[in-house]
Amino acid sequence: MALYYELPVYRDTYQLILKIFEYTSDFSKEYKYTLGQDMKRDALQLVRSIYRANKSSTKKVHLEAFLDDFELLKLEIRLCTDMKILSIKKQAALSVLMDSISKQVTGWRNASPV
Numbered sequence: 001m002a003l004y005y006e007l008p009v010y011r012d013t014y015q016l017i018l019k020i021f022e023y024t025s026d027f028s029k030e031y032k033y034t035l036g037q038d039m040k041r042d043a044l045q046l047v048r049s050i051y052r053a054n055k056s057s058t059k060k061v062h063l064e065a066f067l068d069d070f071e072l073l074k075l076e077i078r079l080c081t082d083m084k085i086l087s088i089k090k091q092a093a094l095s096v097l098m099d100s101i102s103k104q105v106t107g108w109r110n111a112s113p114v
Contacts, residue, residue: 009104063109
């Protein structure tokens with residue numbers, strides 16, 4: 001079993017978290033402490049799921065939880081873009097990382113035994 005912090009999916013998720021923290025710091029006060037905080041919390045939850053999946057014998061449960069939280073984060077990012085809180089350029093940067101993460105986690109889930 002690899003250490004969770006050596007996994008490519010962990011490194012990509014960590015980069016996503018860094019970008020989310022960077023981008024939400026520019027939010028107006030109205031959104032920084034509501035939507036911005038939710039995005040940060042949900043992004044951090046992703047790392048917890050990776051850690052738990054890596055150490056668990058029942059990886060699918062934790063990877064499914066990851067994918068659920070991941071969908072919520074995607075919705076929050078889409079909402080920020082639609083409300084013009086987050087620029088299209090920043091949303092595109094997040095989308096590239098999120099696409100890679102999604103493929104890795106889905107592959108990991110599909111390769112994991114029940």
